[in-house]
Amino acid sequence: MLxxxxxxxxxxxxxxxxxIKINDIEQDKRS
Structure with a gap:
């Protein structure tokens, strides 16, 4: 733990x- x-x-x-950044990356992978 930090x-x-x-x-x-x-x-x-x-x-x-x-x-937010991780979610953007995940959505980029899907499309």
Whole structure:
């Protein structure tokens, strides 16, 4: 697990951005 050295809002925002990128990549593979 990542050690939380910055606040949870930043962490959540970071993961949200990553998930969006992953979803875009997955959809590119399907089409």
């Amino acid at each position: 050690s939380v050295c910055f606040d949870n809002d930043d962490l959540f925002h970071f993961y949200a951005q990553v998930n």
